[in-house]
Each structure stands twice: as C-alpha cells, then as structure tokens.
Amino acid sequence: MRILLIGATGYLGSVVAEHLSDTGHEVVALTRTPESPSRYAVRPGDLHDPDSLTAAVTSDIDAVINVATPTGDAAVDAAAIDALTAPLRGTDRPFLYTSGVWVLGATGEATAEESSPTNPIPIVGYRPEIERRVLATADHGVRATVLRPGIIHGRGGGIPALLVEWARKQGAPRIVADLNVRWPMVHIEDLADLFGKVVQDAPAGSIWHGVAQPAVPVRELALAAAEAAGVHGEVQLWPLDQAQGELGEPFADALALDQSVDGRKAQDQLGWRPQQPDAVTDVSKGSYR
Incomplete structure (x- = not known):
C-alpha cells in the first residue's frame, strides 16, 4: 500500500513509518517543509491548512494514517479530519486516526474495553468528538478506524523517560499524586505492528486499544526508572x-x-501478538539505561 502518514517525524510516527516501510508499504510523509531530508517520499501539507491536506490525498494514495499530535484546537482538528477524509469518500480506502486511552478517564475497579463509554480528562477533552467524526465517515465509504494507544514505552522515549529524568534529578524514584496509580502500557514497536494490522485488515467504523499490559503499577515503573538512572x-x-x-x-x-x-x-480479531519486553523490564534493563 502507498500510505500517507501525518506525523511521520514524531516519537510514535517515526517508528510507525519505519515498520510500514520494513513490511513492504510505501510511506509518503506529510510535511510542512518538503525540502527537509527524508528517507520517504514527501507531500506538502499543514494541519492548519485544510486545502493542503485534501490536495495531499491524491488517487495514488491507498490509505491515510494520522499519528500527528492534536493541535489543541477542536475546530482545527475537526477541519483537518474533514479535509483528509473528503477524497476517500466512496472509495473504501482506509483512514486511521490515532487517539489515546485517556479518553476513557479513570476506570476504577473495572477494565475498559473498546465499547466502554468515554469520560475524557481535560487534556483530551474534545478528542471523543473527533473520534466520532472519524468513525462517521464509515457511512460515506471510508474504511475509518480509531486506534487508542496506551502509555507508550520503548527506544528510551515517551512518558517513561520522564520517570527516569525525575529519578536522576531527585536521587530517588518519584510519581505524581498516588502510589496506587496504574497505567496501561504498550511497547512502541508492538504498537507500530498494530498500526499495520489495523490499516490493512480492520473493518470500517471500528475502535482498537493498543495495549499490551492493561494495568502496570506506576510505582513499579518508578522503581525501574530509578534503576535505569x-x-x-x-x-x-x-x-x-x-x-x-x-x-x-x-x-x-x-x-x-x-x-x-x-x-x-x-x-x-487481528492476530496482534505483542513480543517486545514488558514495560518494567524495558525501563529498568532495556532502552532507558
């Protein structure tokens, strides 16, 4: 597949691009600066310029994946979704939107599934509406899907890197607010593999949780971060x-x-098989040391 990837230079997007390329897909990276060096073909486009997004989704693009960080402006992000999906309508070509598990809010004693109601915390307050906007395009001939990653670890980046930095600065492990907090976790390379499976095989209108470990105690992650530090x-x-x-x-x-x-x-349903080290092992003995 020839896949237009929005956010190809970010922490997650760069690994998704690498995985797609390594598994035989052709990546076309959307970029605001087409003259920048890239191992992939590039297309000009800007999330704040809907016309540029629509122009980038030409007939030779087989699928679109959006892993870009939201702008923080609900109207801008909604317009971007409309612009990116407009050329896909009636074609059954895939559009994959990256959301996140924070839209579910605190889960309490229950374990949230894809069918669970959303209860977003303020940092992702409008994202459920963007999810609904994406999924609604399935009624107009777009193979639209939403992928909600957990907290991502791997390659020494993401939020776990903060825990290592705090431990190094404080001389001891540190966590925010509550010793009993748990985070759903996923290794970035396993997550990249799931992106490939969703864009290839997931049915229109579906939501997927990119989570390999449902509830990792953050206290254990903090201790692992201290070991790495x-x-x-x-x-x-x-x-x-x-x-x-x-x-x-x-x-x-x-x-x-x-x-x-x-x-x-x-x-x-998709045959996803996470194979990378678990979060505590990765942080304590792997890519964060």
Whole structure:
C-alpha cells in the first residue's frame, strides 16, 4: 500500500513509518517543509491548512494514517479530519486516526474495553468528538478506524523517560499524586505492528486499544526508572498541586490517572501478538539505561 502518514517525524510516527516501510508499504510523509531530508517520499501539507491536506490525498494514495499530535484546537482538528477524509469518500480506502486511552478517564475497579463509554480528562477533552467524526465517515465509504494507544514505552522515549529524568534529578524514584496509580502500557514497536494490522485488515467504523499490559503499577515503573538512572531509595510522592504547578494542570492530572484498559480485541480479531519486553523490564534493563 502507498500510505500517507501525518506525523511521520514524531516519537510514535517515526517508528510507525519505519515498520510500514520494513513490511513492504510505501510511506509518503506529510510535511510542512518538503525540502527537509527524508528517507520517504514527501507531500506538502499543514494541519492548519485544510486545502493542503485534501490536495495531499491524491488517487495514488491507498490509505491515510494520522499519528500527528492534536493541535489543541477542536475546530482545527475537526477541519483537518474533514479535509483528509473528503477524497476517500466512496472509495473504501482506509483512514486511521490515532487517539489515546485517556479518553476513557479513570476506570476504577473495572477494565475498559473498546465499547466502554468515554469520560475524557481535560487534556483530551474534545478528542471523543473527533473520534466520532472519524468513525462517521464509515457511512460515506471510508474504511475509518480509531486506534487508542496506551502509555507508550520503548527506544528510551515517551512518558517513561520522564520517570527516569525525575529519578536522576531527585536521587530517588518519584510519581505524581498516588502510589496506587496504574497505567496501561504498550511497547512502541508492538504498537507500530498494530498500526499495520489495523490499516490493512480492520473493518470500517471500528475502535482498537493498543495495549499490551492493561494495568502496570506506576510505582513499579518508578522503581525501574530509578534503576535505569542508577539511583536508589523509597518512592517519593509528588503532591498533585506541586506537580500541576511545574507540569501544568492538564498533564499532571493525566499522569495521576488510574486506568485498566483491555487490548485483547486486537489480539483476538487481528492476530496482534505483542513480543517486545514488558514495560518494567524495558525501563529498568532495556532502552532507558
């Protein structure tokens, strides 16, 4: 497939692009600066310029994957979705939108599935509406799907890298607000593999959770981060109001979010088989050392 990828230079997007290319697809990267060096073909386009997005989805593009970070402006992101999907209508070509498990909110004792209602925290407040906008295009001949990754680890990046940085600076492991918080986790390379399976095989109108471990205790991740940083000591609790003051309220609240999220649907229906190290092992002994 010839796949237009929005967000191909980011932490996740770069690995998705690599995986797609390695498995035989041709990646076309959307970029605001077409003259920038790239191992992939490029198309000009900007999420703030809907006409440029529509122009990029030419008839030779077999699928579109959007892994770009949302702009933070609901109207801009909605217009971008409309622009990217307009040329796909009536063609049954795939459009894959990347959301995230934070749209589910705190899950409590339950484990959230794809059918669970959304209850987004403020940092992703309007994203469920974007998801609905994407999925509605399935009624107009677009093979539209939504993929919600868990907290991503691997290749020394993502949110776990913050835990390592905090441990190194504080001389001890540190977490925000609550020692009992759990995060649903997925290795970035396993997640990239799921992107390939969803864009190839997932039916129109479907939602998928990219989660390999439903509920990893963040306390264990913090201890692993301390090991990677070469420090020791008891886990320090960072009071939420102090974390909000330094990180900003929306992001601090997200880090304090307790979730259990099920990712078995992708394994059962798409044959996804996560194979990379679990999060604690990766952080303590793998790519974060």
